[in-house]
Amino acid sequence: RQWRDWTVPAAVIATMALLYAPFLGGNADVLGFLPGYAAEEGFGSGHAIFWLDALSRLVPLPSVAGTLWLAAAAVALIGTGVWMTLIRPAAPAGDPVPVARDVAVLGTLLTLAVTPHYPWYFVWLALPSCLAPMPATILLSSIPILQYHDPYHDRVLQFAQIYLPVLAVLAVWAWRGRIRRAAPAQAAARSL
Numbered sequence: 001r002q003w004r005d006w007t008v009p010a011a012v013i014a015t016m017a018l019l020y021a022p023f024l025g026g027n028a029d030v031l032g033f034l035p036g037y038a039a040e041e042g043f044g045s046g047h048a049i050f051w052l053d054a055l056s057r058l059v060p061l062p063s064v065a066g067t068l069w070l071a072a073a074a075v076a077l078i079g080t081g082v083w084m085t086l087i088r089p090a091a092p093a094g095d096p097v098p099v100a101r102d103v104a105v106l107g108t109l110l111t112l113a114v115t116p117h118y119p120w121y122f123v124w125l126a127l128p129s130c131l132a133p134m135p136a137t138i139l140l141s142s143i144p145i146l147q148y149h150d151p152y153h154d155r156v157l158q159f160a161q162i163y164l165p166v167l168a169v170l171a172v173w174a175w176r177g178r179i180r181r182a183a184p185a186q187a188a189a190r191s192l
Contacts, residue, residue, distance in 0.1 A: 009085070041117070043070060050115035050159040057156065073113035081106060100131035108137045108166075115163060119144040136169045 038044065046052035046066030055061060062068075084102050091098030107125050116122065125141035143162050150158045 042066070043114075048115075048117065049113075050156070050163050054156045054160070070114070073110075077106060077109060077113070080109065097131050100128040101134070104128035104132050104134055104137045108134070108140055111140055112163065112166065115159060116144075117147075117159075119147045134173075136166050136173060139169055140166045 042048040044066045045063060046056065046061055046069060049066055049069055052061060052065050052069055056065075084106075104125065107128065111122060111125065122141050122144040125137050129138050129141060140162075143165065146161050147158065152158055
C-alpha cells in the first residue's frame with residue numbers, strides 16, 4: 001500500500017477537481033438532487049439522524065443540530081481516514097485484508113453517523129466483510145432487514161432495534177480489545 005506519500009490523495013483530489021471544473025460556473029445544481037434529498041429527509045434539522053431524533057424526544061435541539069452533527073461526523077471520518085492512511089504503520093504491500101478492514105471501519109462509522117432509513121443503504125457493508133469480517137459491520141449490513149417489519153409504528157423504536165445492538169457489539173469488541181492489550185502489560189508487571 002503506497003499511502004505514505006501524497007501521490008494517491010493528490011491524484012484523487014485532482015481528478016475530482018478536473019471532473020467538476022466544467023460545472024464550476026453553475027449553481028448548486030451541480031450536486032443534482034443531493035441538497036433536495038438532504039432537506040426532504042431532514043438532515044439539516046437532525047430528524048433524519050437516529051441519535052438526534054431520539055435525543056430530541058428528551059430535550060429540544062437547535063434547528064442546526066443536524067448540520068452540526070454532520071460537520072462533526074465529517075471531521076471525525078476525515079481524521080480517521082488520515083490516521084489510517086498517513087499516520088498508522090503501513091500494512092504489508094499486496095495484502096487486501098487491511099484495506100478491506102479500513103473500508104469496513106470507515107463504512108461502519110459513516111453508517112452509524114448518518115443512520116440511513118432504507119435497508120438498501122446498508123448492504124454494501126457486506127463486501128468488505130468478506131475479507132475482513134468484523135461482527136459489528138456484519139450485523140450492520142444484515143440487521144436492517146428489520147426495517148421491513150415495523151410493529152412499533154414509531155421511527156425511533158424502529159431504528160433503535162438496528163443501531164443499539166450494533167453499539168452493544170462495538171462496546172464488547174472494544175472491551176475485549178482493551179483486555180487483550182492490557183494482558184501483556186499485566187504479565188510483565190507480575191514478572192518484576
